[in-house]
Amino acid sequence: MDAAIDLTDRSKALDLSNIRAQLIRLEDTITFHLIERAQFPHNKTIYVPGGVPIPGSDLSLMDYLLQEQERIQSRVRRYESPDEHPFFPQALETPILEPLQYPQILWANDVNENETIKKRYIEEIIPAVCPTNRVDRGASQENYGSSASADVNLLQALSRRIHFGKFVAESKFQQETDKFVQLIKAGDRQGIDEAITNMKVEQLVLKRIETKAQTYGSDPVLEEYRNKIDSEAVVNMYKNIIIPITKVVEVEYLMQRLKGTQWE
Numbered sequence: 001m002d003a004a005i006d007l008t009d010r011s012k013a014l015d016l017s018n019i020r021a022q023l024i025r026l027e028d029t030i031t032f033h034l035i036e037r038a039q040f041p042h043n044k045t046i047y048v049p050g051g052v053p054i055p056g057s058d059l060s061l062m063d064y065l066l067q068e069q070e071r072i073q074s075r076v077r078r079y080e081s082p083d084e085h086p087f088f089p090q091a092l093e094t095p096i097l098e099p100l101q102y103p104q105i106l107w108a109n110d111v112n113e114n115e116t117i118k119k120r121y122i123e124e125i126i127p128a129v130c131p132t133n134r135v136d137r138g139a140s141q142e143n144y145g146s147s148a149s150a151d152v153n154l155l156q157a158l159s160r161r162i163h164f165g166k167f168v169a170e171s172k173f174q175q176e177t178d179k180f181v182q183l184i185k186a187g188d189r190q191g192i193d194e195a196i197t198n199m200k201v202e203q204l205v206l207k208r209i210e211t212k213a214q215t216y217g218s219d220p221v222l223e224e225y226r227n228k229i230d231s232e233a234v235v236n237m238y239k240n241i242i243i244p245i246t247k248v249v250e251v252e253y254l255m256q257r258l259k260g261t262q263w264e
């Protein structure tokens with residue numbers, strides 16, 4: 001997919017204020033996808049391999065839909081973009097569109113936190129945002145397809161947001177190269193984590209996402225349409241899952257940053 005931030009312009013892509021603006025924009029995407037998913041109950045069956053019989057596949061319904069979505073979107077070069085990371089890399093196909101000419105912005109790395117993202121999404125995020133009090137009445141009566149479609153949109157948005165940590169890390173590396181070279185050469189992950197942490201920005205993110213969840217989750221006119229999403233659950237998701245995994249991406253990206261450089 002062609003990214004909203006111009007990744008064909010290296011200086012713009014590594015401007016920290018531009019990157020943070022993109023993270024803010026992704027808050028809207030994630031909040032609206034959460035509201036969509038929270039319409040439906042947990043529907044735990046769609047996350048269980050074999051829970052819904054799929055001809056020719058032993059994947060869960062959600063994994064199957066995610067894999068096939070990535071397959072078709074790879075054909076319009078979604079995964080050529082440096083800010084996109086597949087959950088099923090083995091399913092990607094050759095794009096039918098001509099490749100975009102991306103300059104080298106990020107250093108070569110193999111950081112991909114999607115397995116962690118998906119595991120925590122299924123085990124922690126869905127139970128927190130979806131009503132779990134309804135009995136699952138099975139495929140013939142529950143919105144399995146709509147739930148899985150909303151999951152795919154959400155997981156792709158969460159993956160993009162979290163892996164934007166690579167651009168943040170590269171930007172910070174270029175701003176304080178000597179400091180990060182020393183920490184990376186020492187293998188000091190804790191020190192790198194402290195160096196990339198900006199608590200003021202994190203607090204602003206949490207305050208903003210709480211306001212967005214409350215605002216987007218309520219109809220501006222009809223009183224009865226309020227709290228379509230649990231804003232506390234959304235804040236906890238950012239605080240305990242999204243921001244921490246983003247920082248893991250930053251740290252692990254930086255741990256690979258000296259490969260092939262004069263500092264190695």
Ligand SMILES: C=C(O[C@@H]1C=C(C(=O)O)C=C[C@H]1O)C(=O)O
Nearest residue numbers: 168196197198201202205243246
């Ligand atoms: C993304 C950044 O790096 C870190 C991660 C943040 C996040 O995931 O929201 C916010 C601030 C930093 O602790 C940043 O500095 O903007």
